[in-house]
Amino acid sequence: MSELIATLKVQIIEQLNLQHLKPEDIGDDQPLFVEGLGLDSIDALELIVLLQQQYGIKLANPQDGPTVFKTVRTIADYITAHKK
Amino acid sequence: MKVFIAGKGVISAIGNNVAENLASLRNLQTGVSKITVLPTRYAETIPAAEVKLSNEELAQRCGLNSGEPRTAFLSSLAAKEAVDDANIPNFKKWRTGFISANTVGAMDKTETIYKYYLEDSNTDKLIEEDPYDAGYVTELVANQLGIKDHITTISTACSSSTNAMAYGARLIKANQLDIVVAGGCDAMSKFTLNGFNSLMILDTNPCTPYDENRKGLNLGEGAGYVVLVSEKVAATLTKKPTTFLSGYANANDAFHQTASSPEGKGNFMAMQGALEMSELTTKDIDYINLHGTGTSNNDLSEGVAIQRIFGDVPKVSSTKPYTGHTLGACAGIEAVYSILSIENNIIFPNLRFQNKMKELEFSPVTELLENVEVNHVMSNSFGFGGNCSSVIFSKHQ
Amino acid sequence: MSNQKENKTVFKAPFGGLGAGLFINGIGCISPQRTFDNSEFLAEVKEYNTNRLTCVDADYTKFFDAGSIRRMGRLMKYGTAAGMIALRDAGLEVPGAISTGTALGLPEVSQKFLKSLIEVDETIVSPTTFIQSTHNTVSSNIALLCKCFSHNNTFSHKGFSFESALTDAQLLVLENMNNILVGAYDEVSDYKYAAMKKTKELRGEPCNNLDIYGEKGNGVIAGEGAAFFVLAKEKTENTYGSFVGNKTFYKPESTEEIRNHILSFLKENNSSLEDIDVVITGISGAKETDATRIDLNKNLFTTQTIIAYKHLCGEYMTSSAFAFWLASKMMKSQQIPDSVILENRNRSPKNILLYNSHKHNHSLMLFKAC
Structure with a gap:
């Protein structure tokens, strides 16, 4: 799990152009949106692309975004649960 | 000083001219169906409102070379219909402008050329005209219309053609031009289809704007133009103008690159501005042709803003269930529909509407209303970048 | 407010302009020369030994925070920054209205999107480049940054793009608006550069930008840039001219x-x-x-x-x-x-x-x- 979380942080920085951050700047349980890292709705769409491109997981309903993309850990949990 | 509408022209998925569009609007005939013209992997899965004519057929009808962009064919057909409809005596003697709008220029050509370019950056397919050159399409049509005095193109996303009409009216009011052919055009492209798809706002079924269960928009294509004339030109017309442009306004939501603010600030300001200019009150507006794309965000912001301005909301409907969202063309096409509404005392329904949105106290018209007095119609168009524009057409007694 | 109140004043003659003139109260320019600093004036001219000139970048962190800069393409950065320089130069926080011209919009990001959709054959593409592909992106980004809710227009018509924005600005002043931020921006994309090469519009290399008007050589050098101006009814201490x-x-x-x-x-x-x-x-x-x-x-x-x-x-x-x-x-x-x-x-x-x-x-x- 910790390996997946570490990889995810690198991928998130890359996908969302967060070049001003280093992986260690993002806490495993830090909220990614609004009050946390300050991500927005476009980032949520980019994270959907990331899941599909890197992990072959399709998030069919964008409404699930807020729950799945809450923190890096929740994303990792979702990947672990849905990876074939 | 009044700016009159002397002529109109339109092509969309529901008809190749004004008469065909009116017939489809009356017959509740939608243009949204399976994609058959645009070559795309989504042909079977995402519906759209295409003009069901090939490039060759369109080119033949409008007299342009079939290698030109599809957007130009659509523009040419609608603009020529508008000019013919206006039938202005001594057209050439007046100071005339062509102000057109489009959002993706010659994108249909680019998609093909770019593929070759990626394989070989020195390919013979590279053309001089840049694909993102929105003005290229405008000049092709201006040349056909023989208009030279003032030519320009506006590209403010989905509000583009409202801004083209407003700019034309302002030039006439400022005594810079006598006649302006104004409106917009856009053809379907893989670029826009994939773009809106990446935003996850395309409905995989025919769209249902303003419905509680709306799932997004359908893309469409087409063109719509009006011929705006000064009072001086209007006086020379054999066919008396039925309508005039009584108000317009351009505002910016300044909230987010693509999304509308929840309270619809820009939408509110655009509608308010158009009302102020027209010196009408909210009670005078008989019908609002909504922007009503069918996305969760747009319909909510627009609806909330309408409720705030109007209180007692007039008859409203989105005609996008007929035509799809035609981007740079939508306000041109909907201007023609607004004028048809006034001329025929008729209000078009919001097809497929079932459930009222829980946030709103009003719901759109669901069946064709005939023999209703329609004197003033407001038409809204809002786009990416917070661009919000509204326009009001009024009956000329 | 966004509405345009009618005004009885009319132009003197077709497209002759206002006659009295509008004052240029603020300027901002980012170009292949060092032009972003208004205290300088071409003190040193940059020499290029290529047929493609690209902008000398300003320090964009002075204009945007790290959060908003991360998604901006090159043109979006220099286009928006040029607008902000002009506003600051005029001492304005919010302009009365914004009108801009761009012949080609944002071709680099648009092509990035196009490239990705061709490469993956329309399967999955990222939305960020798409949302920046509309031609009004820079104009609306400035509105977003300075919270300008007023009139916002973008003209995209070849060599008339900036000119139309200027006409728009003059009309706005006739319609009782003031302090119009007007500007233009374009970039030379790889695709455009390749097309210019192919059509022989471009000057062959080797070439030198400081030696293009003489007898030797034929063709243009490709360029780009963004320039913005605050046009107003009244003169200020900062006025450049009319x-x-x-x-x-x-x-x-x-x-x-x-x-x-x-x-x-x-x-x-x-x-x-x-x-x-x-x-x-x-x-x-x-x-x-x-x-x-x-x-x-x-x-x-x-x-x-x-x-x-x-x-x-x-x-x-x-x-x-x-x-x-x-x-x-x-x-x-x-x-x-x-x-x-x-x-x-x-x-x-x-x-x-x-x-x-x-x-x-x-x-x-x-x-x-x-």
Whole structure:
């Protein structure tokens, strides 16, 4: 799990152009949106692309975004649960 | 000083001219169906409102070379219909402008050329005209219309053609031009289809704007133009103008690159501005042709803003269930529909509407209303970048 | 408010401009020269040994926070920053309205999106580049940053893009608005550069931007840039000069017709050729199109100091905005940098005429120092 979380942080920085951050700047349980890292709705769409491109997981309903993309850990949990 | 509408022209998925569009609007005939013209992997899965004519057929009808962009064919057909409809005596003697709008220029050509370019950056397919050159399409049509005095193109996303009409009216009011052919055009492209798809706002079924269960928009294509004339030109017309442009306004939501603010600030300001200019009150507006794309965000912001301005909301409907969202063309096409509404005392329904949105106290018209007095119609168009524009057409007694 | 109140004042003549002029109260320019700092004026001219000039970047962290800068493409950064420089220069937080011109929108990000959709055959593409692909992206980004809820327009018509925005700004002032932020921006994309090469529009390499007007070599050097201006009814301590008016004409059939347009434009603005001190010519290094410009320089502008600018910024469809910046700087400093002079007739830059053209799009602008 910790390996997946570490990889995810690198991928998130890359996908969302967060070049001003280093992986260690993002806490495993830090909220990614609004009050946390300050991500927005476009980032949520980019994270959907990331899941599909890197992990072959399709998030069919964008409404699930807020729950799945809450923190890096929740994303990792979702990947672990849905990876074939 | 009044700016009159002397002529109109339109092509969309529901008809190749004004008469065909009116017939489809009356017959509740939608243009949204399976994609058959645009070559795309989504042909079977995402519906759209295409003009069901090939490039060759369109080119033949409008007299342009079939290698030109599809957007130009659509523009040419609608603009020529508008000019013919206006039938202005001594057209050439007046100071005339062509102000057109489009959002993706010659994108249909680019998609093909770019593929070759990626394989070989020195390919013979590279053309001089840049694909993102929105003005290229405008000049092709201006040349056909023989208009030279003032030519320009506006590209403010989905509000583009409202801004083209407003700019034309302002030039006439400022005594810079006598006649302006104004409106917009856009053809379907893989670029826009994939773009809106990446935003996850395309409905995989025919769209249902303003419905509680709306799932997004359908893309469409087409063109719509009006011929705006000064009072001086209007006086020379054999066919008396039925309508005039009584108000317009351009505002910016300044909230987010693509999304509308929840309270619809820009939408509110655009509608308010158009009302102020027209010196009408909210009670005078008989019908609002909504922007009503069918996305969760747009319909909510627009609806909330309408409720705030109007209180007692007039008859409203989105005609996008007929035509799809035609981007740079939508306000041109909907201007023609607004004028048809006034001329025929008729209000078009919001097809497929079932459930009222829980946030709103009003719901759109669901069946064709005939023999209703329609004197003033407001038409809204809002786009990416917070661009919000509204326009009001009024009956000329 | 966004509505345009009607005003009884009308222009004097078709596209002759306001006559009285609008004051240029703030400027901002990012170009292949070091132009972003308004305290300088071409102190050092950048020399390029290539046929493609790209912008000298400003420090964009001064304009945007890390969160908002991360998604911006190159043009979005320099276009938006040029607008913000002009606003700050004029001491304004929010302009009365925004009107811009861009011939090609944001081709780099648009092509990035197009490339990805071709490569993955429409399967899955990222939305960020798509949302920046509309031509109004820069104009609306400025509105977003300074919370300008008013009129916001973007014209995309080749060599008339910036010119239309200027006309829009003049109309807005007639309609009782003030402090209009008007500007233009374009970039040379890899695709455009390849197309210019293919069509032989481009000058062959090796070449030098400081040596493109002579006999040797043929073709333009590709360029880009962004320039913004605050146009207002009132003069301020920062005023650069006045923009008297502009005129566009399409597909002139002869040099004679161009000549007539120039003379009638001056007349419409209560000016004449004798009043003009400096002519900014759109000469570009392409022999065929330069022939007319050289003819006019030789036979019409016989007593004026003639200056050129496309060796500094390259050729692009909204390059007249760079020339507008040059005129503003010359008026305020009352200096003409040696690096732009083609023909020196020792005139001080009081009344300046710009004549530029791009293919069928011809444009005239008139400026007057205060």
